[in-house]
Amino acid sequence: MPQLTFTHGTQVNTTVAAKAGDSVLETALNHDVPLQHACGGFCACTTCHIQVKSGLENLSSMDDDEAERLEAVDGRTEFSRLGCQAKLVRPGSQISVEIMNLDY
């Protein structure tokens, strides 16, 4: 199983066991991690923006729809992904992400 660490400043720091094939958002929701997802995971809102701190190579590659959405995001970097679109593709891998928008 992939291990996925979520952080958000000092408010969130948790590591969970994830299922290969699940998205970062699905993993967050399955473990009560407060990652925003206003559109419900349909690549339409960008509230699930994350910055990948390590393990980028263990995520699915970005498609054109995700890249287009991310172009509109303030604070986007080369490590930005949408949590609903980035899937964990390697069993046994380690991935660490910073949540940009908490879901209160």
Ligand code: FES
């Ligand atoms: S939840 Fe809306 S783009 Fe990911």
